[in-house]
Amino acid sequence: MNPVLVTAVAHEPQRWTLTGDRVAWVRPLEPGDAGAEQRFFNGLSLDSRHQRFHFGLRELSPALLQLLTDVDQRLHRAWVVEAESPGRPVVADARFVCDPEQPEVAEFALAVADDWQGRGLGRRLMAHLVHQARRQQLHGLFGDVLAENRRMLVLMREFGARLQSHADGPQLVRAVLDLGG
Numbered sequence: 733m734n735p736v737l738v739t740a741v742a743h744e745p746q747r748w749t750l751t752g753d754r755v756a757w758v759r760p761l762e763p764g765d766a767g768a769e770q771r772f773f774n775g776l777s778l779d780s781r782h783q784r785f786h787f788g789l790r791e792l793s794p795a796l797l798q799l800l801t802d803v804d805q806r807l808h809r810a811w812v813v814e815a816e817s818p819g820r821p822v823v824a825d826a827r828f829v830c831d832p833e834q835p836e837v838a839e840f841a842l843a844v845a846d847d848w849q850g851r852g853l854g855r856r857l858m859a860h861l862v863h864q865a866r867r868q869q870l871h872g873l874f875g876d877v878l879a880e881n882r883r884m885l886v887l888m889r890e891f892g893a894r895l896q897s898h899a900d901g902p903q904l905v906r907a908v909l910d911l912g913g
C-alpha cells in the first residue's frame with residue numbers, strides 16, 4: 733500500500749523521565765501551538781539555531797513559523813515536548829516531512845532547548861521519529877546535519893544511519909536511516 737494512504741495515527745501524550753529527574757511530555761503539534769513554537773525557537777541559542785536551520789537565524793520569520801506549524805500530521809508530522817512545569821513551555825520539537833513525489837521517504841529534523849540538552853531527550857525523540865515512521869510504513873528517513881555537529885552525528889551513528897557526503901558541499905552530511913519498509 734502507498735505509505736501516504738496509511739492514515740497517520742494520533743497518539744496520546746507520553747510522559748518521559750529524563751536524566752536529572754526532569755519530566756517532559758511529548759505530544760503531536762497542534763494548530764494552537766504557534767506562539768509556544770515561536771518562543772521555543774527564538775529561545776534557542778544562536779548556535780543551536782544554526783545547527784537546526786544551517787544558517788544564522790536571529791529569529792523566526794512569520795513565513796518560517798507558518799511552515800513549521802502548518803502541519804497536516806500526514807505528509808508532515810510534528811511533535812512537541814513540553815516541560816512538566818508551570819506554563820508547560822515547549823522544550824523540544826521533532827518532525828519529518830514526506831516528499832509528495834516520493835512519500836515513502838521523509839526528511840527529519842529535531843531541536844532540544846539548550847538547557848535540556850545532554851539529558852537523553854534527543855535520543856528519545858530520534859527513537860520516537862523512527863518508531864512513528866515505521867508505523868507509517870516509510871522506507872527511510874534522512875536528515876541534513878552540519879559536519880561540525882558532533883553530537884548529532886554521534887547520535888545518528890548510534891541509530892545505524894549511513895553518513896553520506898552532501899551535494900551542497902562538505903559543510904553538510906546527509907544521515908540516511910533505512911527502515912526496511
Ligand SMILES: CC(C)(COP(=O)(O)OP(=O)(O)OC[C@H]1O[C@@H](n2cnc3c(N)ncnc32)[C@H](O)[C@@H]1OP(=O)(O)O)[C@@H](O)C(=O)NCCC(=O)NCCS
Binds near residue numbers: 883
Ligand atoms: C543534537 C541534539 C538534538 C541532541 O539532543 P540531546 O538531548 O542533547 O542529546 P542526548 O542527551 O539524547 O544525547 C545523545 C548522545 O549525543 C552525544 N552527546 C551528548 N552530549 C554531547 C556533547 N556535549 N558532545 C558530544 N556528544 C554528545 C552522546 O553520544 C549522547 O549519548 P550519551 O548520553 O550516552 O552520552 C541537541 O543537542 C540539539 O537540539 N542541538 C541543536 C539543534 C540540532 O543540532 N539539531 C539537529 C539537526 S537535524
